[in-house]
Amino acid sequence: MESVEYLIPVIQTAIGPVILISGLGLLLLTMTNRLGRIIDRSRSLSCELDSAGEEVCRRVGMEIDILWSRARLIRVAIMLASLSCLFASLLVIALFLSPLVALDLPLLISFLFITSMIFLIAALVFFLLDVNRTLTALKIELDGHRDRHGNG
Numbered sequence: 001m002e003s004v005e006y007l008i009p010v011i012q013t014a015i016g017p018v019i020l021i022s023g024l025g026l027l028l029l030t031m032t033n034r035l036g037r038i039i040d041r042s043r044s045l046s047c048e049l050d051s052a053g054e055e056v057c058r059r060v061g062m063e064i065d066i067l068w069s070r071a072r073l074i075r076v077a078i079m080l081a082s083l084s085c086l087f088a089s090l091l092v093i094a095l096f097l098s099p100l101v102a103l104d105l106p107l108l109i110s111f112l113f114i115t116s117m118i119f120l121i122a123a124l125v126f127f128l129l130d131v132n133r134t135l136t137a138l139k140i141e142l143d144g145h146r147d148r149h150g151n152g
Contacts, residue, residue: 006099014095017088020116024085028078031127035074042067059144066137070130077126084119087112 045060045067052060091112098105 010096010099014092017091017095017113017116020088020120021085021092024081024088024120027123027127028081028085031074031078031081031123034130035071035078038067038071038074042071055147056144059140062140063137066133066140070133070137073126073130073133077123077130080119080123080126084116084123087116087119091116 042064045064048060049057091109094105094109094112097103098109
């Protein structure tokens with residue numbers, strides 16, 4: 001009975017990183033969905049190149065270039081979010097091992113938490129860069145639409 005009471009504070013402390021891992025899972029789901037949409041849109045646009053005129057090929061080429069840069073941004077964001085999740089998972093393990101092996105690991109625990117947060121911040125920065133590039137691609141598409149319909 002005494003050992004269970006000893007673990008209760010550890011479990012309470014580990015709840016924060018576990019919630020972080022859950023949130024990172026949702027963020028990763030969003031990012032992988034965006035990557036899938038980028039890939040689908042790139043394939044769709046590349047099919048347009050086969051039967052398009054010179055002006056359309058130029059516009060589509062610009063859009064594909066933006067999609068390629070977006071895919072690279074999202075890939076980095078996914079990698080960083082995954083690393084954040086990895087360090088949060090290691091933090092949970094360290095929190096449980098610390099009392100079990102009677103080691104005081106405040107530096108390790110601090111390092112794991114801070115590193116996880118740094119990776120999360122970096123992932124969010126790359127995610128925001130992707131969102132910004134999305135608007136650039138949309139502008140090119142809308143400008144092409146206006147040109148085709150004479151609303152220039």
